[in-house]
Amino acid sequence: xxxxxxxxxxxxxxxxxxxxxxxxxxxxxxxxxxxxxxxxxxxxxxxxxxxxxxxxxxxxxxxxxxxxxxxxxxxxxxxxxxxxxxxxxxxxxxxxxxxxxxxxxxxxxxxx
Numbered sequence: 001x002x003x004x005x006x007x008x009x010x011x012x013x014x015x016x017x018x019x020x021x022x023x024x025x026x027x028x029x030x031x032x033x034x035x036x037x038x039x040x041x042x043x044x045x046x047x048x049x050x051x052x053x054x055x056x057x058x059x060x061x062x063x064x065x066x067x068x069x070x071x072x073x074x075x076x077x078x079x080x081x082x083x084x085x086x087x088x089x090x091x092x093x094x095x096x097x098x099x100x101x102x103x104x105x106x107x108x109x110x111x112x
Contacts (some may be wrong), residue, residue: 054089082108
């Protein structure tokens with residue numbers, strides 16, 4: 001089945017693969033390795049680890065990256081783990097774990 005040059009079978013990933021941004025966004029090729037030919041995931045849960053995903057971006061592109069990650073959580077039920085020093089980004093999370101001196105010291109948020 002020919003899905004086109006950008007197609008992974010996931011419209012969110014396909015739409016955003018065309019954006020010219022850099023940073024720690026999960027590459028489209030990684031996504032392809034997580035799905036079978038049928039389009040079903042190989043895993044029962046997809047977790048995206050994003051280490052400072054907006055760190056080297058201007059505010060406009062940083063917002064685009066965060067919107068993509070939030071959309072994947074809402075529409076595709078992905079788990080997104082973001083490591084950040086930016087308190088504004090942390091404030092948008094459902095759950096925040098605070099790390100100090102290499103240890104988790106605090107958990108904020110209601111959702112498990």
